[in-house]
Amino acid sequence: MKKLLIIKTGTTFPSILKDHGDFEDFIINRIGTIPYSSYCIWSVYKHEPPPDLVDIAGIIITGSHAMVSDFEDWNVRLSDWLRENLHMAIPTLGICYGHQLLCQALGGQVTYHPQGKEIGTVQIQQTEAGKNDPLFSVLPSTFLGHVTHAQTILNLPPGAHILANNDFEEHHAFALHDTIWGVQFHPEFDAAITQAYIKEQESSLISEGYAVESIKNSVTDHSFGRLLFQRFLEISNL
Numbered sequence: 001m002k003k004l005l006i007i008k009t010g011t012t013f014p015s016i017l018k019d020h021g022d023f024e025d026f027i028i029n030r031i032g033t034i035p036y037s038s039y040c041i042w043s044v045y046k047h048e049p050p051p052d053l054v055d056i057a058g059i060i061i062t063g064s065h066a067m068v069s070d071f072e073d074w075n076v077r078l079s080d081w082l083r084e085n086l087h088m089a090i091p092t093l094g095i096c097y098g099h100q101l102l103c104q105a106l107g108g109q110v111t112y113h114p115q116g117k118e119i120g121t122v123q124i125q126q127t128e129a130g131k132n133d134p135l136f137s138v139l140p141s142t143f144l145g146h147v148t149h150a151q152t153i154l155n156l157p158p159g160a161h162i163l164a165n166n167d168f169e170e171h172h173a174f175a176l177h178d179t180i181w182g183v184q185f186h187p188e189f190d191a192a193i194t195q196a197y198i199k200e201q202e203s204s205l206i207s208e209g210y211a212v213e214s215i216k217n218s219v220t221d222h223s224f225g226r227l228l229f230q231r232f233l234e235i236s237n238l
Contacts, residue, residue, distance in 0.1 A: 002057035003040045004238055007078070009097055010045050010064035016196045023062040026188035027095075031229045034238060045074050050081055058091045058236030061098025063186060067151055068100040068110045079105035089179045091236045093135075096149055099174075099182030106157035106176065113152040116208065118168050119198060120218035121146050124185060130163035135181050136173060138231040144222045145172065145185030146194040148201070152184070181232075187225030194219050 006024045011017065020026065024041050040051050045064070066072060082105045086092060094102040100110045124145045130136040153171040156162070163173035163181075173183045186194075198205070198216055205212050 001038065002055050002238070003038055004034070004233070004236065005040045005042060005051060005053075005056045005059045007059060007061045007098070008041055008043045008045065009062050009075075009078070009101070010066055012065075013196075013200045015200065016193065020193050020196065023064075023188075026186075026193060027060060027062070027229070030188045030190070030226055031233065032226070033230070034233070038238065044078050045072075047074060053085060053088060053090065056090055057238050058232065059093070060232075061092070061094040061101060062188075063096035063098065066097060068097060068104055069112070069151065075101065082106070086180060089177070091232065092180050093232055094180075094182040095188060096184060096186055099184050100151055100153060102180060102182045103153045103157055103160075103171075103174070106160070106180075108157040108160070109154040110151055111154045112150055113169075115168060117148070117150045117201075117205070117210070119148045119201070119205070119210075120215040121191070121194060121220045121222075122166055122168070122185075122218070124164050124166050124169075124172050126164050127162050129161045129175070130173065133163050133175055134178060134235060135175070135228070135231055136163045138227055139224055143224045144220060145183075145187070145224065146189035146191075146219070147185050148194070148197045149184060153182075183228075187228045189225065191219050191221035 008024055012022055104110045121144055126141050160174045160176040163175055165172050175181050
């Protein structure tokens with residue numbers, strides 16, 4: 001049986017790791033419908049060698065506390081690997097950092113968001129392209145997403161199109177070639193993980209002038225992330 005490859009691009013805060021697990025656990029727990037043996041974890045930030053793709057049905061690239069524009073060694077090697085292998089048309093989903101990395105690797109541009117951070121739970125709207133997309137059409141025209149990010153896509157890769165956005169983030173989701181998707185929001189988060197990320201960043205958010213209580217109050221649990229993952233598994237034939 002083929003597997004779902006999770007490309008792990010870092011690790012979470014120690015307190016969140018203790019209570020909720022790490023990036024791959026967020027994804028596995030949110031999916032919740034296939035056994036652990038159906039996953040292959042590649043910790044690329046630890047300089048592990050890449051897996052053989054012959055047994056891989058789908059790829060998910062995690063978020064990270066790293067910044068895409070820092071061009072760390074492993075980031076550059078992963079970008080090269082993606083360019084070399086995405087022609088195989090394996091369904092690929094990048095989340096937050098993974099979304100930005102896919103964009104940059106495929107010819108787009110990533111930078112710091114001029115308005116600062118987006119954090120909490122926010123409303124996101126589908127574009128017309130999103131409503132007709134094989135993955136995103138499973139979501140309603142307006143849905144909720146958990147977010148925590150400081151960087152953003154400045155320019156999409158050639159041929160990519162926007163699937164979802166809101167007033168803060170122009171590129172909340174994009175697609176390319178009907179097999180590559182990026183999402184700036186976190187479908188693997190639940191409300192508890194989102195609140196934990198707010199708590200970890202609370203002092204810096206206050207010092208930067210954010211209304212932290214309002215951000216905390218925005219956090220709402222929902223099933224849209226799980227719905228997106230389930231559709232991705234269907235597309236990957238898992």
